[in-house]
Amino acid sequence: MDIAAVNVLSYEDFVDVFGNVVEKCPLIPAAVWSCRPFVSVKALEAAINEFIDALPESGKEGILRCHPDLAGRDLKSGTLTRESLEEQAEAGMDALSSLEAARMARLNEEYKKRFGFPFVICARMNEKAAILQQLSERCQNERIVERTRGIEETPRKCNHEAGKLGVWKCEIRS
Numbered sequence: 001m002d003i004a005a006v007n008v009l010s011y012e013d014f015v016d017v018f019g020n021v022v023e024k025c026p027l028i029p030a031a032v033w034s035c036r037p038f039v040s041v042k043a044l045e046a047a048i049n050e051f052i053d054a055l056p057e058s059g060k061e062g063i064l065r066c067h068p069d070l071a072g073r074d075l076k077s078g079t080l081t082r083e084s085l086e087e088q089a090e091a092g093m094d095a096l097s098s099l100e101a102a103r104m105a106r107l108n109e110e111y112k113k114r115f116g117f118p119f120v121i122c123a124r125m126n127e128k129a130a131i132l133q134q135l136s137e138r139c140q141n142e143r144i145v146e147r148t149r150g151i152e153e154t155p156r157k158c159n160h161e162a163g164k165l166g167v168w169k170c171e172i173r174s
């Protein structure tokens with residue numbers, strides 16, 4: 001599939017391919033479909049980012065809240081989306097020692113209690129020790145800093161069909 005093929009997808013097919021580009025937020029590709037035709041994959045990515053940037057703060061927080069905890073309940077019960085499982089496995093979240101798992105659970109709860117949304121980090125760009133360290137450090141930040149940071153770190157994921165397009169795996173925007 002190339003960008004010309006993307007541009008002729010019905011919205012149903014477009015949402016099938018890009019539905020989980022942002023974890024559990026199919027509204028994003030459903031909205032961005034209206035921006036066709038895209039001149040390139042970069043342009044599609046830019047349209048997704050522009051849509052997210054234009055959301056009110058409550059919408060951005062909503063995106064963060066759609067993310068499961070890292071190494072959390074959904075990982076343990078096998079109910080993660082395929083994309084989230086891939087991200088979490090790449091960062092070693094499925095292979096924590098019991099000590100690491102307990103620390104992660106405690107810090108995840110502390111973070112959610114303080115900010116009202118889960119800790120989001122581009123997991124595939126970090127290893128488990130760095131994730132635990134960042135989680136601990138970021139618990140000290142101000143809420144507005146974390147809302148911005150969480151959105152910057154929100155992975156843009158693709159299913160395998162989109163992957164053939166060479167679509168981004170994960171990009172931290174500054």
Ligand code: GUN
Pocket residue numbers: 023067068069070084087088118119120121122123124155
């Ligand atoms: N970073 C990459 N994937 C995920 C995820 O599924 N949940 C959270 N909280 N952060 C992530």
